[in-house]
Amino acid sequence: MNKSIKHIAIAGNIGAGKTTLTSLLAKHYNWIPEFENVENNPYLSDFYEDMPRWSFNLQIFFLNSRFSQLAKIKSGEEVVIQDRTIYEDAYIFAPNLHSMGLMSTRDFDNYQSLFKTMQKLIAPPDLLIYLQASIPSLVENIQNRAREYEENIRLDYLRKLNQYYETWIETYKNGPLLIINIDDLDFVNKKEDLGLIIEKIDKEINGLF
Secondary structure (H helix, E strand, C coil): CCCCCCEEEEEECCCCCHHHHHHHHHHHHCCEEECCCCCCCCCHHHHHHCHHHHHHHHHHHHHHHHHHHHHHHHHCCCCEEEECCHHHHHHHHHHHHHHCCCCCHHHHHHHHHHHHHHHCCCCCCCEEEEEECCHHHHHHHHHHHCCHHHCCCCHHHHHHHHHHHHHHHHCCCCCCEEEEECCCCCCCCCHHHHHHHHHHHHHHHHHCC
């Protein structure tokens, strides 16, 4: 593998399989996984119950958590694979909440100002892997994992997020990008499907720089 590669990141909507794929790839490549802080998130359950009240708190929590991960990656020596990126927080989740009237303009402007300050101090991943998925695939995955706090996720919320993801990916110019559509893949239960993904990643990381 190219020795200058240090940071791989997996992006994708809720239910796309980011955490699972992060675990599988970390094991395969012997990379260090950095997961999204979901279980210890003090706002997530409240957020799904009352989005307008808790949206800003939730997004600040995620932004801080992701920024801490990036600082750790920058100072470390190991190759790290990250479950979700700081860009998704700033370009997808926060703008979506604002556009849906679930985050006030005052809070959104404050959030964006903080992100712009952070952006000057961070570097994009050496490879971004985007897990593209249709709404039916996302819903099926969310139902299968049966997380209690996700029971109240609205379909229009997922659809809007998908639209923001597609717009972001179309304009992503920060570095190498690998798009994987997961609608017809079962990389959890089918080794051949995981093998196809690994083959695509091998081509990317061996050809980088």
